[in-house]
Amino acid sequence: MNEAVFTTRNLTKIYLTGDVEVRALNGVDSELYGGELAVLLGPSGSGKSTFLNIVGGLDRPTSGQVTFRDQDLATLSDGKLTLYRRNHVGFVFQFYNLIPSLTAWENVALVTEVADNPMPPEEALAMVDMEKRMTHFPAQLSGGEQQRVAIARAIAKRPEVLLCDEPTGALDSKTGVIVLEALTRINRELGTTTAIITHNAAIRNIAHRVISFIDGKIAEVQVNDQRIEPSEVVW
Amino acid sequence: MIMNMLDRKLVRDFVRLWAQSLAIAMVLACGVATLILSVGAYRSLEETRATFYDRYRFATVFASAVRAPRHLKSRIADIPDVLSSELRIAEPVLIDVEGMREPASGMAISLPEFRDPAVNRLYLRRGRLPEPERSSEVAVVETFADAHGFEPGDSFEAIFNGRKQRLNIVGVVLSPEYIYAIGPGDMVPDPRRFGIFFMPEKVMSGLFDMEGAFNDVVLTAARDADTRVIIDRLDEILKPYGGGGAYDREDQISHAFLDAELDQLNAMATVIPPIFLAVAAFLVNMILSRLIALDREQIGLLKALGYRNLTVGMHYAKLVILISLAGILIGSVSGWWLGRGLTRIYAQFYSFPFLIFRQSVDLYFLAGGVSIAAAVAGAAKSIWSSVTLPPAVAMRPPAPTTYRNTFVGALQRIGVFSQLSIMAFRHLLRWPVRSFLTMLGTSMSVALLITSLFSYDSIDYMIDAIFFRADRQDATITFSVDRGPQALIAAAAMPGVMRAEPYRMTPVNLRHGHRELRMSLTGVTPDSDLSRVLDLDLFPVAAPENGVILSERVASKLKLEPGMTVEVELLERDKRLEDVTVVGVAQSYIGLNAYMHLDALDRLLRDGRQISGARISVDEAMLDELYDVIKSTPVISSIALQGVSRDRFRATIEENITTMSTIYVTLAVIITFGVIYNSARIQLSERARELASLRVFGFTKAEVSSVLIIELALIVLAAQPVGWLVGYGLSWSVMQGLQSDLFRVPLIIYTSTYATASLVVIAAAVASVLIVRRRVDHLDLIRVLKTRE
Known part of the structure; x- marks a missing residue:
């Protein structure tokens, strides 16, 4: 196994909604290893998204430690967190979050402009088979296509980690498979540490490891000896 | 009463949108306030004037003669439609006030004995009117008394026919004839240097050798009388006595100045409020269409629950009306307050015995109605879309915004602009109408500022032209009657006089076809250097041996051009007619x-x-001696001092303009703020997700805000030239409203004025963007990304 990219110790996140205290994360100890593809499973409210947000530098824990390599993310300033996201993390969201006023190519270029060592936008789009639709605006693309552009945008800066929150959540099974294929291919070819949140248990078998969340804690970590191809996933 | 659920939503929406609602309400309030202010002040001023005129029997026709016998009284009274008449003696005099170096100009007017004047009655502010037999008793007008701190019991000296006489003030009065009292050679009233006082008729006739005679007549006519007929008859009667040149109330100086002021208020009422109402309508349109887009699913739900289309439409209309009501309330209160203030200023500037502050309810209803109508009109399209939205469609998310690869793509290929700039450009062009209207709204602020500030430039230019190019003399002295050439030599010999140039003035009627104008014809020497006639480019021209030079307004009013012939009616020469070439x-x-x-x-x-008279240049060091001589020279009836006149003019105008400019700058800042703040907020609402995504990708707060700022900056920049152009146009129309026979204001706008207007607007825009920027900085990244657009 490669060395751990992320390590969390007793990671806790408490939200205050009105007077009600919600423990979204309740002492999570975990690792994500370099080059692995991990699937984060769990029902709604189990804490997996909160976990991903903290690891991705979008949110801070209430207590506990979260380190990226040797850096403690919990103590970084807003500006440092921005730089961390800019330089190390690629995000893919359920609702794509493409900029409607930019074409596919421009959406990717948006990120490559500010990255240190990006790949050309065309190359990133080619990795997700979208090079033929580069000049289209998001409104001219199907959901699956939009999500693939979002993946291209996430990987174009050659991030060390790719964090995907329900990347197939808004897609039908056929397009979902195509998106998963793009993700596994990138993980394989670029060696990008990839974490995919899903509550579709069928996807679990494409991962190296499956981390199950329940009630803000990790309930189980399962290592897949036998991984399957996305095309074999039965929805 | 239990509020229904929709109304609860309404109140909560209103509270949630308070900042944007307030911005719109403020713009509407400006429209309401300016409307109430200008129409209210117009009505107050007009009503006050009309009441004063009516109660104190202000004359409708005025005439003068050299020396006419009193027995003409019955002939004058017999002119058809003449209701009453008063024969008076009115003489210009020099006044010598202790402690005041220069002589003041004055006008002595006779009062009939043992009765009130039938025309132009006096309002007694303090003390009493002079007793018939008391030769030294006078009543002075309030402005002059106040300027010198005079009270009944005080005294001053006046020079009658070269004889100095001490006059005791027994009363302080106001006259409908001198609501706006302007002295000879002055451009604005200077109460210190121009005093009107009233003396018993008997005393006056003794002083001026006018026993059994008069030289001034005022009369009132029936309401619907044709004053032209009366004027003709009166001229006929007075013709043998050096009379002629009777004129209508319209040409009476005080009245005409008030008319000009009323015209200006009227212009303000018609030009300014519509700008605000239009901008407010646009802002309402902008935020309501956004609100309805956000409420789309709720609208669908309401309809699915069985709410009628009309109920849903009314719900949004009510929000608009609520915003309008807030605007009307703010505008009414500030309009009322400003109106009172303005009316008080009038009270100081004009001499009214009382002030009727006219605030009729209909005005508030009018302002309110117009505002609500404008706001609802602005909202109409959005409300209609909420009415017509089918519930099934509404519950689905709207189709994503489509963009086209316009020429922005070409910018892209040049590679100069970042993707962030491209985003801004595309967004700008995606809603061209909205971008255009935002730009137009902003340009209105620029225009408004130029319109209020340009008068500084025009007045500055005017002062330069009048005092430094045309009339460069230090003083103008006027003789009580025309004198022979030796008078000039005497004038030149007075102490301190370095140069003296003669002039001659005679009242005339100039005629061309059916057009006619009454004015003075001035004779000047070709070598005049102090007072010069200027051509249209402000270069001095010498009067040629023959022919007449007309001022531009006279030429255009009479439709005359050089080479044409004008008919000159010599009013002091039995109305003899002469043809003269222009x-x-x-x-x-x-x-x-x-x-x-x-x-x-x-x-x-x-x-x-x-x-x-003569125009003279004077050695400053010898002014006191000169004044002493002038005060004791019987033939000099008045002296106009250019320097004092100029300073007074500048000070008065600047005070007025500064007050107005302060108001306009406030208004312009409110418009800019309303437009830019609302645009930024709408953009932020529409693009929160986009901007949050950028933050997630690792763009800094500054970079993310730049997307918003670039777009607004482009709009604000584009608004500048448009604003300059509109400002020029508005200034032109305001200036047209200021043109009268009394004065003309040239349209001069310096570059610095355009720059000032732009800087103020840009500063206001930057301030509003900074406020919105703080919201960009505090975007909730996680929440925004989790929600579906």
């Missing part, structure tokens, strides 16, 4: 003017060399 057109900002070579005028009048 030889030039001159620039002149004050009054109606016509100039001739002094020799040519002498020939026209057929009485040899006569002069009416």
Whole structure:
């Protein structure tokens, strides 16, 4: 196994909604290893998204430690967190979050402009088979296509980690498979540490490891000896 | 009463959108306030004037003569439609006030004995009117009394026919004839240097050798009388006594100035409020269409629950009306307050015995109605879309915004602009109408500022033209009657006088076809250097041997051009008619003017060399001696001091403009803020997800805000030239409203004024963007990304 990219110790996140205290994360100890593809499973409210947000530098824990390599993310300033996201993390969201006023190519270029060592936008789009639709605006693309552009945008800066929150959540099974294929291919070819949140248990078998969340804690970590191809996933 | 659920939503929406609602309400309030202010002040001023005129029997026709016998009284009273008449003695005098170096000009007017005047009655503010037999008793007008701190019991000296006499003030009065009292040679009232006082008729006739005679007549006419007929008859009666040139109330100086002021208020009422109402309508349109887009699913749900289309439409209309009501409330209160303030300023500037602050309810209803109508009109399209939205469609998310690969793509290929800039450009072009209207709204602020600030430039230019190019003399002295050439030599010999130039003035009627104008024809010497006639480019021109030079306004009103012939009616010469060729057109900002070579005028009048007065330049060091001589020279009836006049003019105008500019700058800032703040907020609402995504990708707060700022900056920049252009147009129309026979204001706008207007607007825009920027900085990244657009 490669060395751990992320390590969390007793990671806790408490939200205050009105007077009600919600423990979204309740002492999570975990690792994500370099080059692995991990699937984060769990029902709604189990804490997996909160976990991903903290690891991705979008949110801070209430207590506990979260380190990226040797850096403690919990103590970084807003500006440092921005730089961390800019330089190390690629995000893919359920609702794509493409900029409607930019074409596919421009959406990717948006990120490559500010990255240190990006790949050309065309190359990133080619990795997700979208090079033929580069000049289209998001409104001219199907959901699956939009999500693939979002993946291209996430990987174009050659991030060390790719964090995907329900990347197939808004897609039908056929397009979902195509998106998963793009993700596994990138993980394989670029060696990008990839974490995919899903509550579709069928996807679990494409991962190296499956981390199950329940009630803000990790309930189980399962290592897949036998991984399957996305095309074999039965929805 | 339990509020229904929709109304609860309404109140909560209103509270949630408070900042944007307030911005719109403020713009509406400006419209309401300016409307109430200008119409209210107009009505107050007009009502006050009308009441004063009515109660104190202000004359409708005025005339003067050299010396007419009193027995004409019955003939004058018999002119059809004449209701009452008053024969008076009115003489210009010099006034010598202790502690005041220069002589003041004054006007002594006779009061009938043992009765009130039938026309132009006096309002007694303090003390009493002079007793018939008391030769030293006078009543002075309040402005003059106040300027010198005079009270009944005080005294001052006046020079009657060269004899100095001490006059005791027994009363302080106001006259409908001198609501706006302007002295000879002055451009604005200077109560310190111009005093009107009233003396018993018997005393006056003794002082001026007018026993059984009069030289001034005022009369009132029936309401619907044709004053032209009365004027003709009156001229006929007075003709043998050096009379003629009777004129209508419209040409009476005080009345005409008030008319000009009323016109200005009227112009303000018609030009300014519509701008605000239009901008407010646009802002309402902008935020309501956004609100309805956000409420889309709720609208679908309401309809699915069985709410009628109309109920849903009304719900949004109510929000608009609520915002309008807030605006109307703010606008009414501030309009009322400002109106009172303005009316008080009038009370100080004009001499009214009382002030009727007219605030009729209909005005508030009018302002309110117009505001609500404008706001609802702005909202109409959005409300309609909420009404017509089918519930099934509404519950689905809207189709994503489509963009086209316009020429922005070409910018892209040049590679100069970042993707963030491209985002801004595309967004700008995606909603061209909205971008255009935002730009137009912003340009209105620029225009409004230019319109309020340009008068500084125009007045500055005017002062330069009048005091430094045309009338460069230090003083103008006027003789009580025309004198022979030796008077000039005497004037030149007075202490301190370095140069003296003669002039002659005679009242005339200029006629061309059916057009006619009454004015003075001035004779000047061709070598005049102090007072010069200027051509349209402000270069001095010498009056040629023959012919007349007309000022631009006279030429255009009479439709005359050089080479044409004008008919000159000599009012002091039995209305003799002479044809004179127009030889030039001159620039002149004050009054109606016509100039001739002094020799040519002498020939026209057929009485040899006569002069009416002289323009002099004076050695400052000898002013006191000069004033002493002037005060004791019987033939000099008035002296106009250019320097004092100029300073007074500048000070008065600047005070007025500064007040107005402060108001306008506030209004412009409110518009800019309303437009830019709302645009930024709408953009932020529409693009929160986009901007949050950028933050997630690792763009800094500054970079993310730049997307918003670039777009608004482009709009604000594009608004500048448009604003300059609109500002020029508005200034032009305001200036047209200021043109009268009394004065003309040239349209001059310096570059610095355009720059100032732009800087103020840009500063206001930057301030509003900074406020919105703080929201960009605090975007909730996680929440925004989790929600579906």
